[in-house]
Amino acid sequence: MDNAAAAPAEEQATLQITGMTCSACAARIEKGISRMEGVSRANVNLALEQASVGFDPKVVSVPKIEEKIRSLGYDTVKETAAFDISGMTCAACSARIEKVLGKMPGIAEVNVNLALETAHVEYTPGMITPQDIIAKVDSIGYKASLKEDRKETADRRELEISRKRIKWMISALLSLPLLWAMVGHFSFTSWIPVPELFMNPWFQLVLATPVQFIIGWQFYVGAYKALRNGSANMDVLVALGTSAAYFYSLYLTLDSLRMNGMNHTVEMYYETGAVLITLILVGKWFEALAKGRSSDAIRSLMGLQAKTALVIREGTEISVPVEEVVIGDIVLVKPGTKIPVDGEVTEGLSSVDESMLTGESIPVEKKLGDPVIGATVNKNGVLKIKARKVGRDTALAQIIRVVEEAQGSKAPIQRVADVISGIFVPIVVAIAALTFFIWYLWAAPGQFAEALEKGIAVLVIACPCALGLATPTSIMAGSGRAAELGILFKGGEHLEAAQGIQLVVLDKTGTVTAGKPVLTDVLVSPGFKGAPELAPEDGFLALAAAAEKLSEHPLAEAVAAGAAEKGLALAEAGSFVNVPGRGIKAAVQGREIIVGTRRMMEESGVNAQRWLDAMNDLEQQGKTAMLVAVDGICEGIVAVADTIKPTSREAVAALRGMGIDVVMITGDNERTARAIAAEAGIDRVMAEVLPEGKAEAVRKLQAGGVKVAMVGDGINDAPALATADIGMAVGTGTDVAMEAADITLMRGDLKAIADAIKMSRKTMGNIKQNLFWALGYNTVGIPVAALGFLAPWLAGAAMAFSSVSVVLNALRLQRVKL
Secondary structure, eight states: OOHHHHSOOOEEEEEEEEOOOSHHHHHHHHHHHHTSTTEEEEEEETTTTEEEEEEOTTTOOHHHHHHHHHHTTOEEOOEEEEEEEEOOOSHHHHHHHHHHHHTSTTEEEEEEETTTTEEEEEEOTTTOOHHHHHHHHHHTTOEEEEOTTTSOOOOHHHHHHHHHHHHHHHHHHHHHHHHHHHHTTSGGGTTSOOOGGGGOHHHHHHHHHHIIIIITHHHHHHHHHHHHTTOOOHHHHHHHHHHHHHHHHHHHHHHHHHHHSOOTTSOOOHHHHHHHHHHHHHHHHHHHHHHHHTTHHHHHHHHTSOSEEEEEETTEEEEEEGGGOOTTOEEEEOTTSBOOSEEEEEEOOEEEEOHHHHOOOSOEEEOTTOEEOTTOEEOSSOEEEEEEEOGGGSHHHHHHHHHHHHHHSOOTTHHHHHHHHHHHHHHHHHHHHHHHHHIIIIISTTOHHHHHHHHHHHHHHTOTHHHHHHHHHHHHHHHHHHHHTTEEESSHHHHHHGGGOOEEEEEIIIIIBOSSOEEEEEEEOTTOOSSTTSOHHHHHHHHHHHHHTTOOSHHHHHHHHHHHHTTOOOOOEEEEEEETTTEEEEEETTEEEEEEOHHHHHHTTOOOGGGHHHHHHHHHTTOEEEEEEETTEEEEEEEEEOOBOTTHHHHHHHHHHTTOEEEEEOSSOHHHHHHHHHHHTOOEEEOSOOHHHHHHHHHHHHTTSOOEEEEEOSSTTHHHHHHSSEEEEESSOOHHHHHHOSEEEOSSOTHHHHHHHHHHHHHHHHHHHHHHHHHHHHHHHHHHHHTTOSOHHHHHHHHHHHHHHHHHHHHGGGGOOO
16 A cells, blocks of 8 residues: 555645734744644744644644634734626525635635625635635636725734834823833932922822723733633733732822822832833834844745736737736737746747846846746847746745745744743743842842832843744844845755755756756868868868757757857758767768767778877867768767856855865766866766665765755755755756755856855854843843842833844844855
């Protein structure tokens, strides 16, 4: 029985989550989902506010997972799209559409209106797209299109940032008089006038209450949800600290009224909770602004997509949204416009700027039959292309998907932060309680207010927000910047692993070399008479190329292409005979031409002895040499070679400069392989290795504990790519390359290998800086607060600054230049 066939088909859902405030929230959701039957893995990313879940649909469904998230005290985001539906004739039609769409994974609610011919669909972004919904409606015999004017397109993150800004501004307005009154208590600020009203406990109560229980209500809700589920988070610390200050002040206010009617000289602590809440909200606002910038890479990639396409349907040119282009459509692309989808040229000649995909600034010529990629720019000619891939299947959509998955994944180093965050809050609460009792019983006996202040400072300074943000923000910024440089990391674990690469194995053909043989040498007998108007070498090449033009062998094509580049006119050949493994024979302008190996000459009765030394020299250089006989006399040699890419030598030197060894692996013979390797500056060569033997060769290199990266084209090197510690595919983002490799290098430039490793090192260095700051901040901050050197409001400011500083440090990666 086929085990693969027996294995359950796993599905993946990406859910947007609201209500998380710190890494403890993310850890709790992750743990809760992971314990569900049928869930194989769950990653919750605090910075992206996303959960990525792998599950068996036969055991558990997305609604059940969403229900679990809600039971933990959080919620998932839904989006709504409106569609125009055509083709409905009765209520049965609308009912059928509702039923079919309702069964699609990721759709929460469907409402089809027969009279208005519209459908409103509530769905989970990340699991399904409006284009998937349109395709499904089309598949059951109706027609759907997006109602662009009624689609909810408001950016949730921008809305959230706006709400946070309004909240902290209102909180600051109410807290300012309280802060002013607090400043008036200090002897060194006695010169600052404080209005009598500001010192009134009842006035302070009126200002502090809405800050505590309306603006700060989110902390109570978050704390309740956390405690109800048997855990603790940042909200617990904030709610405990601010409530202690508020209710103690309320007690003093009431006691003052009871004792003296109204005593303005009693020191209140209303400002402690109000200013704390304000500072935390300011910090959260800055944090949200900074986190929003970490998704710039995705937004810039999405911005590359064409918005509309000019489609020829029934002989008429019509402009349609790019989402409505279907496979098989003929798309007209005018000069200076973006190609809307992946396809194939059916008519026209032009050059296309593919720099967004490959990093190559020189436009690529496109003619009949050539493939084109969506989002690239047509430069100077009119093209008609046949759509081959649309929507989520285009190369750009795949790139965006890879980047999104990488940004949402966890690097192994994050587990350290997750473990620490999970136990951190209970320990802090215990330390705060201990601080209070030490101050109340020994340090300042009987001074309840002073002891309470020290305990509150410990609670606030220790909020673990920075710890939870340290890793995901760096992963997001690092992988996003790498994507802009044409380097796609498939996940956070690969971004982390690449930094440790000690040896890089380069496949020869298509990786070190261009993968296409070109004419390199033409050797001819002195005084050879070809065409009278041509020099001996050109006349000789024209005859050889005319004979080879009828062959489909890559070496023959290289000879013909070489003659074409020189502008030589090639005569028509006749009597063509192909001798497999030997060469060809043909008649050109009444002359018999033989092109081939030594054995071909021997079998044809041609003496090639005087050319054999030159032939050996060319082969020593890694070139394929072919003898050419004209009318029974061997007149010379043409040689072709798969030349190395212009940047290969520079790339190898860059890797060596980073302390990384380089090995070239190939199926070619030893002599050719060593010649190519020497040209690229590579000392170690593994030659005559069959494709199936490359994986074993990688295993042998790994045997000594060496971390090995394999670089190939992602297709015939797939086993070796999978075996290596890191597999890198050099290509233009094909399905196979992306599936086979851990990292895809969109540029054909081998310098991208060193860039990928540098990006990994810089990102991991950035993560370590963040973790050091976050842990160091708490390690230093807690004892400083416990010893009484930090007022609660200063502790709140420091806590807010720590989170913002971690995110801003991560964002430095977006400006990295390699």
